Amino acid sequence: MPAMLRTFHSVAAWLAALLVLVLALTGVVLAASPLIDRAQARVSGTSALSVAEVVGRIVEHYPSTEQIERTPSGSLIVYFSAAQNSVADRVDPITGQAIAPYQLSPVMVWIKSLHRSLLLDTPGRVVSATAALMMLLLSLSGAVLLLRRLGGWRRLLGPVQGPLRSRIHAELGRFAVLGLILSASTGLYMSATTLGLLPDNQQMDPLFPDSVSIGTPAPVGQLLALQDLPIGALRDLVFPYPGDPADVFSLRTRDGLGFVDQNSGELLSFRSFGPLQRVYEFIYMLHTGEGLWWLALILGLTTLTVPVMTYTGLAIWWRRRAALVTIADNSPAVQADTILLVGSEGNTTWAFAKTLFDALIEAGHRVHIDSMNALADSYPKAKQLFILTSTYGDGAAPSSAQQFLAKLARIPDERSIPVAVLGFGDRQFAQFGAYAIAVKDELDRKGWPALQPLTLVDRQSCQTFSRWGQELSNYLGSPFELAHQPVRLPTSSLQLLSRTLYGEAVDAPIVVLRFGLGKKPKLPSFSAGDLVGIYPPEQTSARFYSLASCSGDGEMEICVRQQDGGICSNYLHSLAVGDSIAAYIQVNAQFRPNSESRPSILIGAGTGIAPLVGFIRHNQRHQLMSLYWGGRHPDADYLFATELARYLADNRLSRLVTAFSRHADAPGYVQDRILTDGPELRRLVLQGGEFLICGGKAMSVGVQEALNTVLAPLGIDVNRLKSTGRYREDIY
């Protein structure tokens, strides 16, 4: 049964997506027709003409005219009989002569019918209306989610961060949401009127006049009623039946419907459109863009985003779903000695919480796990509380924690429990781990005892998580290991082509490794700044290294510093040419130069040079690039020294500032050079320069402090640069 339900659920979801897609794609094609019509119409210089003048000229060329129609874009179409058949031409309003034969394209007619009713008449109209309703609900809920994601109105136009698929989704959504809301709501209104759910848009036709004057029909160009009517107001004019003196012209203008006496030229029984009809006409124009070519263009472009957003939306949903964990052995809140509360938006924090949950159960605890929103008033048997929470938007609470602080405020202080907070976040955001910090501050303020200090986990680092676990085992007094096992991803086998060793003389061995791109499967394409995940033999968790090359270079280049006891770094240092590794690419799209017109300021230390040298190597357009880099000694670990000298000479690199901590002349760190290079850095920032930082955590803190000092005279700090996407880091 559950399997059947699941199949039904996914089939329904795909069907809904398919319907919205059909509406959107046919809508895009239909939006093109006002544009084409507008391009074919002759409108300029016609505004002063009256209907009488224009129609008079047309009948000179078309004596057997049956009807003249003016489209919302301003094209004049004349229907006439020729050899017993009714045909139509598009005509020039100034001369009355033919421009080209006019024919409704059967493809367009088919697409329109597909758009309105899925070619199925009334049942199709109902389905189509439902799809429009879904599109409206999706756009409205999407708009709210988008605002949350961006961190509120203030950041509406700010840079979008996060994984690639969700960035594309948000960028397109931001561009298209108003257009989509307009298309969907106006479409829904029109469907509702057609289906009779809203008052009928069709006003009653005027009554055929009881009597008409008898005499000789006046030439159509002299009919009184048409002389005062500007051509722009005409919708259509149907001619009387030839030779029938009792017949009349039927006239439809933008204001209403009536008849024109063919002898006296008088306007008879004219009936103005009522307010409902006017509303309908207005909404029709908003939906189709007919008569407003620029609106048609905007609607067409916004609707074009729907297929991509459908794909990225489903991919995001799938990711979130895949990240969900199932938990058995959850103890009731009233019985548990340990409470575990989780704040999450994308569900990835749940996987870490599950690892902690399992380890606590293993250690003999009765654990209750729930979302932070489910915080209870009291946990009678609880001895400890763990809070694991991510941060979302611009430093805000993730959705499963939004009610937490309000609920916490209602708990009397005497019910406090010793608590540890572990924050999950991303250092690329200005407000790194801000929500976890806010929760911790509030708990401190209320006097809840701390089990251990707040720890922040950057980009789901398993290493930080297991270190936190070790600290926890000291507190719990029992051996306790948090081995978070991410799922092993499919890898390619890459062969080592060459290796260069640096830094032995200064006790900091660094090896530059160059691998082939593998054959089966070949590595997907990558750019400098992306990451390669490498699995040491018999390990399930990969270690990441920044890439110095891009796939176009034909090899994958990384720099690896040998760490004491480091499993992966020692493994990589031990590789000989010809050996193979298991690796996969993790795109790191936010860490690369954004703009070719603005300067890039690259800052790094040690192996942090890897992505930076890659950016410089591919700076074929000679964008202004400055590199600040720190090592130990120029004779020992000056990585890429010869290459950098070459890039300076051929202008791929504009400025190189180095710092060597163990050099006899002016020893120092990269942050010291930043402090002494203030005027140049301020100049680059004023030119709109952006920073890309790569290296260890200590360096990143030092660099931020130095830059805050240097940029203070401009009233700018690193947080401000981060929030506008001009300060991006790759820190390990």
Ligand SMILES: Cc1cc2nc3c(=O)[nH]c(=O)nc-3n(C[C@H](O)[C@H](O)[C@H](O)COP(=O)(O)O)c2cc1C
């Ligand atoms: C739209 C968006 C906004 C984010 N905002 C922040 C932020 O302001 N500060 C931060 O440290 N991390 C931020 N992050 C990163 C997440 O907190 C981090 O990826 C976390 O591991 C996600 O956990 P979850 O999947 O359980 O929500 C943001 C991520 C996204 C997608």
